[in-house]
Amino acid sequence: MNTTVAPAPEPIPGAAETSIDVTGLTAYTVSIIRLAEAKGLRPTWGQPHGNARRVSLNADGPHGASGSITIGRTSGKVLRAEPAAPEPPLGAHHFGAPTPAGEQPAQTRTETPVTTIAHPVQIAAATRARTAANVARDRFAGPDTIRALQSLAAHFDAAATACDAYDGTTNEPFVQMWRSLAAALDLVTAHPACRFPDTVVDYITAPLTTTPLPTLPRLLPVSEQHTAEETTLRAELARLHADTAAADADPERWFRAVLNILAKWKRLEGAVRVDNSRPCNRARVAERHLKCIACGGSTIRFTVRETAVCECGKGQTWGDVMVCDCWGYDCPAIPRDTTN
Ligand SMILES: [Zn+2]
Ligand SMILES: [Zn+2]
Structure with a gap:
């Protein structure tokens, strides 16, 4: 168990909420969506295709910009990011939100970025x-x-x-x-x-x-x-x-x-x-990393892969006995020769 806990970072005003459902997305993907919103874009979910789903990034107005990011349906990871074509052919404004009445249609937008000021x-x-x-x-x-x-x-x-x-x-x-x-x-x-x-x-x-x-x-x-x-x-x-x-x-x-x-x-x-790894420290290393769920002892034999037997006779899993933060096979209290 960790005794220190990192403080949560200060929330960034305006960057913390998104207008679309981000359930199941990786933190990195969510950050892209948040930043796009901070830039004045309006991300919306597009139709899913096979194993991927797409977020359309649209900004309306005189500097309208669009593009999309393709996200793995189960992984929530960004698979591909596509910019909008600089001069989209007629009818290419298919990424999502319709152009509001009174605004310039997407076909006439310029290549001017939405903003050049970094967030x-x-x-x-x-x-x-x-x-x-x-x-x-x-x-x-x-x-x-x-x-x-x-x-x-x-x-x-x-x-x-x-x-x-x-x-x-x-x-x-x-x-x-x-x-x-x-x-x-x-x-x-x-x-x-x-x-x-x-x-x-x-x-x-x-x-x-x-x-x-x-x-x-x-x-x-x-x-x-x-x-x-x-x-x-x-x-x-x-x-x-x-x-x-x-x-x-x-x-x-x-x-x-x-x-x-x-x-x-x-x-x-x-x-x-x-x-x-010094043999003379073996018992003391075991005391710090291992604890039997029945007797609390640390003289434990790792017999079969992922199974451990304490000298008190209690059989348990590696996860049960390990009271350290090590990854299973990296724990110095688990002898190398038993892990193969
Ligand atoms: Zn025991
Ligand atoms: Zn350990």
């Missing part, structure tokens, strides 16, 4: 991506890691540029942004020495998705020094998460501080992993 949440997300790029460039590391950090910086910069480019006429910038962030995440995972957390993308997109900031899993170290360090870092991060005034006043400085704490966390996580 505050858009600026916040782009700033975080740019800050992550600067942190990656400034980070000191060996030659191999430096190369990964440089690529990482390029992906974060590309994400920021794409986010800036959103003007309400098409979702293509968000598709580009998401691609760059996915590439960044791949690098972060493949190069732990970069000391970026895999939650970095969640921090960058949080202003768009309005989802709570990520929390830290429990490391459950056996050494007192590591335990003290974990407590300190957790408290520092909680303080930064709660300081929304600092995040608003100087977002670059705030996010740098967050990434600095998370870099220290990555290092601690690696040290705990090494410590956990």
